[in-house]
Amino acid sequence: MLKLNKLSYTFGRIWALKNISFDLEKGSFLFVTGPSGAGKTTLLKLLHADLFPKGGEIIVAGYDLRKLPRYKHYLLKRKVGIVLQDFKILKNITVFDNVALPLVVSNKTKLQIQKRVRAILRSLGLYSKMFVPCAELSGGEQQRVAIARAMVINPKLLLADEPTGNLDKKLSLHLLKLFKQFNAHGTTIVLATHNEELIKRVNNAKILYLENGQIKDKNF
Ligand SMILES: Nc1ncnc2c1ncn2[C@@H]1O[C@H](COP(=O)(O)OP(=O)(O)OP(=O)(O)O)[C@@H](O)[C@H]1O
Numbered sequence: 001m002l003k004l005n006k007l008s009y010t011f012g013r014i015w016a017l018k019n020i021s022f023d024l025e026k027g028s029f030l031f032v033t034g035p036s037g038a039g040k041t042t043l044l045k046l047l048h049a050d051l052f053p054k055g056g057e058i059i060v061a062g063y064d065l066r067k068l069p070r071y072k073h074y075l076l077k078r079k080v081g082i083v084l085q086d087f088k089i090l091k092n093i094t095v096f097d098n099v100a101l102p103l104v105v106s107n108k109t110k111l112q113i114q115k116r117v118r119a120i121l122r123s124l125g126l127y128s129k130m131f132v133p134c135a136e137l138s139g140g141e142q143q144r145v146a147i148a149r150a151m152v153i154n155p156k157l158l159l160a161d162e163p164t165g166n167l168d169k170k171l172s173l174h175l176l177k178l179f180k181q182f183n184a185h186g187t188t189i190v191l192a193t194h195n196e197e198l199i200k201r202v203n204n205a206k207i208l209y210l211e212n213g214q215i216k217d218k219n220f
């Protein structure tokens with residue numbers, strides 16, 4: 001699912017990532033961990049083609065991202081869902097419309113959209129908020145909208161950046177259960193977190209430990 005070889009990224013003179021190499025098999029559950037500033041978010045954004053690498057090789061879901069032209073990014077984004085640390089949901093439209101957006105742009109029928117969005121909102125405890133504008137939601141609810149939007153496309157690869165950062169313990173564990181269910185159905189998961197407890201709760205989890213933009217440790 002992923003093949004990274006000497007992947008590097010810089011912000012000006014700062015090396016956010018340096019010589020990152022690893023392969024990840026389809027169906028894996030990978031945690032990316034490490035201290036603040038280690039490069040976790042940068043790695044996830046590179047995997048989603050939201051940043052362009054400064055060096056090295058990066059192949060995601062069969063696409064060579066150094067060669068994939070911008071007008072073909074939609075092909076990648078149909079297969080890869082992302083939940084960003086700062087959500088990036090649209091505040092002025094409803095929960096339903098936010099979550100439906102990726103389906104609308106991929107030409108699904110109205111009926112398919114209704115079914116799929118309602119199902120995912122139900123599983124994330126957002127059904128009663130379906131028609132509420134996102135600006136009126138709590139931080140944890142907004143985070144769940146972002147998660148719903150990433151999951152609604154049934155991605156082959158799901159990238160999530162501190163997805164439980166704004167959630168209480170009960171919701172965090174519920175969410176982890178959903179990630180595990182997706183994983184059991186074949187979705188590859190890459191989850192960036194500081195939360196040791198989440199990591200402990202996934203059997204056979206793969207762990208990538210970053211520090212100062214480099215791989216400090218990995219167990220796969
Ligand atoms: N937009 C930016 N401009 C300049 N430097 C940046 C920018 N974004 C990140 N950096 C730098 O790149 C490095 C890696 O940042 P990144 O956000 O990937 O870390 P992180 O592991 O996700 O941290 P956190 O756990 O706090 O979310 C840090 O040194 C950070 O200061």
Ligand SMILES: [Mg+2]
Binds near residue numbers: 040041085
């Ligand atoms: Mg981060």
